[in-house]
Amino acid sequence: MWKNDVSRYGLISIVLHWITALAVLGLFAVGFWMVDLTYYSQWYRTAPYWHKSIGILLAITICLRLAWRYFSPPPNAVTTHKRWEKQISSVVQGLLYIGMVTLFISGYLISTEDGRPISVFGWFDVPAAGALFDNQADTAGLVHEYVAYSLIALTLLHGAAALKHHFVDKDNTLRRMFGRKP
Amino acid sequence: MKKLFLAASLAALMTLPAQAADYVIDTQGAHAFVQFKISHLGYSWLYGRFNTFSGDFSYDAAKLAESKIQLTIDTSSVDSNHAERDKHLRSADFLNVGKHPKATFVSTKVVERDNNNFDLYGNLTLNGVTKEVVIAAEKTGEGKDPWGGYRAGFSGTTTLTLKDFAISMDLGPASVTVQMELSVEGIRK
Numbered sequence: 001m002w003k004n005d006v007s008r009y010g011l012i013s014i015v016l017h018w019i020t021a022l023a024v025l026g027l028f029a030v031g032f033w034m035v036d037l038t039y040y041s042q043w044y045r046t047a048p049y050w051h052k053s054i055g056i057l058l059a060i061t062i063c064l065r066l067a068w069r070y071f072s073p074p075p076n077a078v079t080t081h082k083r084w085e086k087q088i089s090s091v092v093q094g095l096l097y098i099g100m101v102t103l104f105i106s107g108y109l110i111s112t113e114d115g116r117p118i119s120v121f122g123w124f125d126v127p128a129a130g131a132l133f134d135n136q137a138d139t140a141g142l143v144h145e146y147v148a149y150s151l152i153a154l155t156l157l158h159g160a161a162a163l164k165h166h167f168v169d170k171d172n173t174l175r176r177m178f179g180r181k182p
Numbered sequence: 183m184k185k186l187f188l189a190a191s192l193a194a195l196m197t198l199p200a201q202a203a204d205y206v207i208d209t210q211g212a213h214a215f216v217q218f219k220i221s222h223l224g225y226s227w228l229y230g231r232f233n234t235f236s237g238d239f240s241y242d243a244a245k246l247a248e249s250k251i252q253l254t255i256d257t258s259s260v261d262s263n264h265a266e267r268d269k270h271l272r273s274a275d276f277l278n279v280g281k282h283p284k285a286t287f288v289s290t291k292v293v294e295r296d297n298n299n300f301d302l303y304g305n306l307t308l309n310g311v312t313k314e315v316v317i318a319a320e321k322t323g324e325g326k327d328p329w330g331g332y333r334a335g336f337s338g339t340t341t342l343t344l345k346d347f348a349i350s351m352d353l354g355p356a357s358v359t360v361q362m363e364l365s366v367e368g369i370r371k
Contacts, residue, residue: 110265136265
């Protein structure tokens with residue numbers, strides 16, 4: 001039920017997966033929109049505050065997810081998956097994790113160059129490490145931007161692959177992520 | 183007698199104020215500042231500065247009109263004591279430093295007003311736009327320094343309209359202009 005077994009995803013992995021999906025898409029949408037807000041917009045201060053707060057919470061969630069993945073490894077691939085499908089999907093999934101971690105680090109580096117902490121909805125502060133290298137905010141900002149676009153491209157590929165399995169191959173790949181039996 | 187006269191005139195020369203001397207702005211010892219202030223919403227002043235710049239001037243107290251100054255500012259060195267804001271100031275919304283990494287001011291004429299006050303005319307190139315500006319300037323002081331050199335210091339202010347220099351971000355009706363303040367000390371070359 002809670003843990004994954006050889007053929008099924010458990011509830012914890014499923015919930016973590018969909019929270020991540022929602023947060024990644026939401027963060028991208030907000031990030032894309034907020035950088036062009038006008039100074040007098042109601043959202044000029046709120047949108048970046050929420051973006052940072054949710055970003056930090058997602059970073060914590062991803063740490064839990066990776067730990068959970070270690071304690072409760074994902075089920076085996078659906079038996080009808082072809083070899084190349086398995087290979088590409090594990091590369092893409094790996095890149096999704098790497099992309100997210102890069103976004104957490106680069107986002108943190110933008111906001112903390114001057115030693116200001118990041119407040120998470122006013123609940124707690126993530127302390128700043130200050131300036132770790134020259135031109136930090138600008139460099140981290142560029143990395144954040146390009147990796148965000150790459151991550152969204154990979155997310156679309158990941159989602160399109162799931163739909164292809166569901167509608168074209170008519171296998172259980174997508175249904176398993178909703179807790180269905182194989 | 184001849185020797186004495188030579189020594190006396192040499193001594194006199196050394197104590198006289200500089201004649202049309204060239205000065206390098208003391209950025210090495212950071213006795214020079216390029217600062218700005220802009221209204222925040224009309225409620226308070228936001229101060230910032232450019233940390234990296236260089237320049238020199240020539241100055242003659244007797245022939246003030248012949249004085250000249252040129253200044254080059256590294257726009258990426260903008261510093262308003264807030265990393266996220268500085269990142270925004272460097273972006274295309276403001277200074278566009280990727281495209282225009284340098285701002286320059288080259289004086290064209292000096293008009294004396296009274297003793298220590300004068301209007302410094304010149305061309306300011308900022309964000310790729312060149313416009314004539316007038317800096318209301320004042321000589322702060324000059325004289326020998328304790329280490330064998332000779333220094334002269336000036337300060338000046340001018341008001342720039344952001345739109346004139348293609349700075350596109352709209353900061354509201356109270357913040358359409360920025361006040362620049364220049365405070366420089368030159369060491370005689």
